[in-house]
Amino acid sequence: MVESNEKQRNLGCSAGGGRDMGIDGHRIENGVLDKQNDGNRLGNCVSGDELFGENERKSEKDNGNPSADEISGGSHGFGVENERNADGSYIGTEFFIGGGDLKSEDGGELIDSSSDKVEGITAAAAERNDQDFSVIEIEKREIYVQDSENISSLEKQDENHDFDESPSVNPTTNGEEQFLLPHSLLPKPEVPKGLLKSPSNGEEFHPMERSQSLSENFPVDMPSIGKYIRDRSNSFSAAIVKRISSLKETDDRKSNNPSNVTEIHLSGLKVIVQLKKDENRDLGLKGRISFFSRSNCRDCSAVRLFFREKGLKFVEINIDVFPLREKELIERTGSSSVPQIFFNEKLFGGLVALNSLRNSGQFEKRLKEMMGRRCPDDAPCAPVYGFDDPDEESTDAMIGIVRILRQRLPIQDRLTKMKIVTNCFSGSEMVEAIIQHLDCGRKKAIEIGKELARKHFIHHVFGENDFEDGNHFYRFLEHEPFIPKCFNFRGSTNDFEPKPAAIVGQRLTKIMAAILESYTSEDRRHVNYIAISNSEEFRRYVNLAQDLHRVNILALSANEKLAFFLNLYNAMVIHAVIRVGCPEGVIDRRSFFSDFQYLVGGHPYSLNTIKNGILRNNRRQPYSWIKPFGTGDKRLEMALPKVNPLIHFGLCNGTRSSPTVRFFSAQGIEAELRGATREFFQRDGMEVNLEKRTVYLTRIIKWFDADFGQDSEILKWIINYLDSTKAGLLTHLLSDGGPINIVYQKFDWSVNR
Numbered sequence: 165m166v167e168s169n170e171k172q173r174n175l176g177c178s179a180g181g182g183r184d185m186g187i188d189g190h191r192i193e194n195g196v197l198d199k200q201n202d203g204n205r206l207g208n209c210v211s212g213d214e215l216f217g218e219n220e221r222k223s224e225k226d227n228g229n230p231s232a233d234e235i236s237g238g239s240h241g242f243g244v245e246n247e248r249n250a251d252g253s254y255i256g257t258e259f260f261i262g263g264g265d266l267k268s269e270d271g272g273e274l275i276d277s278s279s280d281k282v283e284g285i286t287a288a289a290a291e292r293n294d295q296d297f298s299v300i301e302i303e304k305r306e307i308y309v310q311d312s313e314n315i316s317s318l319e320k321q322d323e324n325h326d327f328d329e330s331p332s333v334n335p336t337t338n339g340e341e342q343f344l345l346p347h348s349l350l351p352k353p354e355v356p357k358g359l360l361k362s363p364s365n366g367e368e369f370h371p372m373e374r375s376q377s378l379s380e381n382f383p384v385d386m387p388s389i390g391k392y393i394r395d396r397s398n399s400f401s402a403a404i405v406k407r408i409s410s411l412k413e414t415d416d417r418k419s420n421n422p423s424n425v426t427e428i429h430l431s432g433l434k435v436i437v438q439l440k441k442d443e444n445r446d447l448g449l450k451g452r453i454s455f456f457s458r459s460n461c462r463d464c465s466a467v468r469l470f471f472r473e474k475g476l477k478f479v480e481i482n483i484d485v486f487p488l489r490e491k492e493l494i495e496r497t498g499s500s501s502v503p504q505i506f507f508n509e510k511l512f513g514g515l516v517a518l519n520s521l522r523n524s525g526q527f528e529k530r531l532k533e534m535m536g537r538r539c540p541d542d543a544p545c546a547p548v549y550g551f552d553d554p555d556e557e558s559t560d561a562m563i564g565i566v567r568i569l570r571q572r573l574p575i576q577d578r579l580t581k582m583k584i585v586t587n588c589f590s591g592s593e594m595v596e597a598i599i600q601h602l603d604c605g606r607k608k609a610i611e612i613g614k615e616l617a618r619k620h621f622i623h624h625v626f627g628e629n630d631f632e633d634g635n636h637f638y639r640f641l642e643h644e645p646f647i648p649k650c651f652n653f654r655g656s657t658n659d660f661e662p663k664p665a666a667i668v669g670q671r672l673t674k675i676m677a678a679i680l681e682s683y684t685s686e687d688r689r690h691v692n693y694i695a696i697s698n699s700e701e702f703r704r705y706v707n708l709a710q711d712l713h714r715v716n717i718l719a720l721s722a723n724e725k726l727a728f729f730l731n732l733y734n735a736m737v738i739h740a741v742i743r744v745g746c747p748e749g750v751i752d753r754r755s756f757f758s759d760f761q762y763l764v765g766g767h768p769y770s771l772n773t774i775k776n777g778i779l780r781n782n783r784r785q786p787y788s789w790i791k792p793f794g795t796g797d798k799r800l801e802m803a804l805p806k807v808n809p810l811i812h813f814g815l816c817n818g819t820r821s822s823p824t825v826r827f828f829s830a831q832g833i834e835a836e837l838r839g840a841t842r843e844f845f846q847r848d849g850m851e852v853n854l855e856k857r858t859v860y861l862t863r864i865i866k867w868f869d870a871d872f873g874q875d876s877e878i879l880k881w882i883i884n885y886l887d888s889t890k891a892g893l894l895t896h897l898l899s900d901g902g903p904i905n906i907v908y909q910k911f912d913w914s915v916n917r
Contacts, residue, residue, distance in 0.1 A: 451508040451535035454479040454544045456493045459677035460829075463515040464503045468681065470518065479546045480682065484674035485701050488553045492544070507534035509543040549700045552707065560661045565598065565612065566621050570640065572597045580637055585625045587643035591636045594622075606633070619662070620714040620766025627798055641713070641766060650763040651743060652709035657763075665715040665765075666830070668708075669728040673827045675705045676735045680825060688824040691916055697742045705735070709762065717765045717802050726779070726804060727830040730814050733774045734825050736762060737818045740771070746818065746915040753913070757817075767799050771817070778803050779811050786867040809871045809881075810837040812864050813844045821862070821912040842885040850882060851909075852893040858905040859894065866908045875906055 453471065457464035457480055471478045483490040483502070490500055497504050497511060505512040512518070512534070521527045560566075573589045591613065598609035613631040616622050623644065624630070625637045641647075641657050679701045683692045696702050720728055740760040747756040757771040769778075776785045777792030781803050784791055793800045814837050816825035823844045828836045844862075851860040859879065865872055872878045879898060883891050897904050 449476075449531065449535045450538045452479060452539040452543060452546075453477065453505070453507060453535070454481060454546070455503050455505040456481050456483060456489070456544075458482065458502050459484045459674040459681065460827075461502060465681065466515055467503045467505065467518060469686070470522070479544070481544060481547060482678045482701075484671075485678050485704060486547055486553065489547075496544070506544050507531065508537070508539045510534055547700055549703070552704070558661045560619070560659055562612075562616060562619060562621065563659045565601070566616065566659070568601050569594060569597055572601075575639075575643070578637055580625075585637055585639075586645070588625050588637040588639040591631060591633050591638060594638065595633050621657075623766065627796060641763075644768075646761065646768040647763070649759055649761045650768055651739060651760060652706070652712060652762045654710060658710045658713040660711075662714045662716065663711055665717050665720050665728065666724050668711045668715055669724070669731060672705065672708055672735060673727075673731045673829075675701055675708065676731070676738070677827050679705070679738075680827070684825070688826065689820075689916060691738070691818075691825065693738070693741050693915075693917065696738065702742075706739075709739075712762060712764045713766070715765050721830070722804065723833050724830040725802070726808070726811075727828045727833045729774050729778050730811065730833075731827045732762070732764070732769075733771060733779075734816050734827060736760065736771060736774075737816060738825070741818050741915060747913070765802075769799075773799070775811075775815060779815075780807050780868075780871065781805065783807070783870065807871050808837070809868075810841050812868055812871070813837070813841040813849075816916075818915055819911070819913050820916050821909075822864075822916070825916075838885070845882060845885045846887050846890070850886065850890065852890055852897070854893055854896070856905070857897060857902060858907055859897070860907050860909050863908045863911045879904070879906075 453476055455464075455467055455478065457468070459482060468478075468480065481489050481493075483493060483500075493502075493504060494500050496506075501514070503514050505514065505518060518527075521530055573593055575587050575589055577584055577586045578588055578590075579585075594613055595606060595609045598604070598612050599606060602609070602612075610631070610633050613622075613633075617624075617630040617638075620641055622631070622638045622640055625639055629636070631638065642653075647653055679696055679699065680688060680691075682701070683695045683699065684690060717725065717728070740756060744756060744760055747753040759770065761768040761770045763769075772785055773792045776783055777799060782791050782793050782800060793803070813823045814826065814828065816822050818825075823840060826836075826840060849862040849864075852858075853860070861878075861882075865878060869878075872881065879894060883894055886894065
């Protein structure tokens with residue numbers, strides 16, 4: 165029977181959620197339509213025979229659209245097992261059109277849909293209604309599914325509660341209505357996974373995937389679209405709530421964690437960041453803490469360490485780096501002793517006063533009393549970057565003649581000994597220029613030329629002699645081909661009177677020691693190269709390194725020479741890491757140790773030439789067949805006469821496996837080298853495994869085994885620099901007469917940042 169029009173007015177579609185399909189508000193149960201709904205029926209549907217023929221004609225034209233038989237699987241019927249949604253997918257409702265027996269979706273028996281079995285169909289439909297699932301049979305009718313392009317128009321119809329009764333068609337062609345169809349290759353939207361639920365058990369329902377979708381118009385189930393929007397909104401809201409909850413939990417953890425430690429969890433990595441406390445702000449300090457210091461001063465290091473442990477900001481004025489501030493120190497304190505601590509403009513005292521106040525527990529109270537106000541202008545000021553102290557340097561007596569010769573001599577490329585030498589002049593040309601300028605004899609001019617060569621203003625192109633008159637070729641120091649590789653050369657040579665090499669070395673050592681005290685860890689194993697490169701101390705060191713251009717190295721004693729080149733090597737490594745960068749491979753390491761050079765005493769010195777040529781008495785470096793200095797090289801005169809194996813533990817090449825960086829004094833060089841060696845072996849340079857009878861040694865000993873001797877001699881030599889535990893184990897292995905295995909540790913070439 166047909167229900168009344170007063171109950172339902174709008175056209176509805178079943179979407180698998182318990183909704184029945186009706187035409188103009190009427191529910192179809194017996195497959196028979198009331199006459200009063202014929203107009204509505206004809207407005208929304210066309211007879212199955214007509215549409216079937218129409219589909220056959222269109223399928224011939226468009227090979228991408230299947231025929232009605234292909235879709236339904238019957239002779240003249242149309243069957244859809246799943247209702248198609250607006251996005252092109254199908255939902256659980258079944259439609260059967262025409263004859264034929266079909267099996268129900270829930271696995272029931274076959275249903276005969278012929279006209280004489282209306283009562284059975286009605287019972288099946290009633291049972292489906294009880295399960296919130298509708299089966300609708302329309303005899304010999306085809307229902308066209310609405311494409312997703314018409315969703316917006318259907319939404320508008322749903323808002324007005326009045327669906328359009330006539331489908332939109334193109335103008336008639338040859339008296340036949342032609343439907344506009346989307347192209348078969350156009351993509352169809354898919355319903356997101358998990359959107360649909362099975363009507364029977366509520367589990368996720370995965371619609372049947374079709375190779376081609378229906379292209380006819382069919383009313384869209386607006387409640388399903390609304391449900392989809394509600395589900396997406398609920399998911400989005402749940403995500404927001406979950407995020408807010410996680411933020412609250414994070415805030416709770418932060419509030420419960422008094423240590424101000426933030427944990428960052430990454431894949432395979434856990435990073436713990438501890439914020440640095442600003443003690444000055446916690447104590448309410450407004451002033452400035454400053455103290456005067458010197459390099460390599462134990463009391464100054466103790467004061468520096470105390471302020472760092474307290475987290476107090478301070479200004480250090482090292483009078484070895486800023487020598488003019490020593491006069492200010494004497495004026496304020498009456499003496500030049502350090503350390504001297506100032507709270508604002510008030511003198512607090514030295515290390516003794518600091519320790520007594522700390523032990524009494526009154527340090528913070530006294531600190532607040534003295535620094536409760538801002539720092540006045542008469543307090544010791546912080547060092548300013550970029551300003552050099554005026555140095556009392558005297559101009560070289562020969563600089564006037566040198567400037568004249570630079571202008572008058574014909575400097576050009578010449579051919580000699582089957583070689584082309586660049587930027588040179590002959591000895592006779594220089595003698596003529598000196599005679600013309602000074603109006604002196606030729607003998608006097610030759611003596612002046614020799615003096616210029618001794619002061620390294622000029623050099624023979626092959627280094628054969630100092631200076632001779634005749635057809636010998638010479639060049640100025642700034643024209644040497646190695647000059648571009650010298651990183652302490654800045655445009656021109658230092659024309660001032662050369663200072664003694666010992667004094668220059670001491671000044672460089674004091675500045676570098678101050679750098680280490682300020683920009684390295686307490687154990688000197690980690691160096692902050694970035695902070696060093698931006699510091700005033702390093703800027704002054706680079707300027708001071710120009711004094712090395714023409715220093716007289718031969719005037720140094722053996723210990724002074726040893727300390728000078730040890731300190732120069734360690735300083736050059738820091739400079740090289742800052743300017744060139746850390747070497748990453750074997751080729752880069754060779755370039756790092758060979759191409760980074762300093763101009764010292766008129767000659768170039770690389771890290772390799774200092775270590776293997778000077779300190780190791782011109783011995784070959786590992787895996788090389790060539791000595792650093794060839795025959796006739798002037799730098800051979802600088803080489804140490806005897807190799808001290810302890811030098812290997814005083815040289816830091818900027819890596820993690822190398823000894824810690826340090827600087828030495830000429831007076832205590834032997835004791836300082838022994839201390840450096842003992843520290844290296846006690847740290848991780850040597851290990852003993854008694855069970856395996858194996859000794860693990862640093863690879864430095866293997867590379868330079870010529871400096872240490874045989875294996876048995878090396879182990880006996882090492883005992884003198886081990887702690888009691890390692891020395892006892894090694895002594896036990898050596899005394900029992902058994903074999904001892906020596907394994908060399910892997911060398912870590914990463915930078916000691």
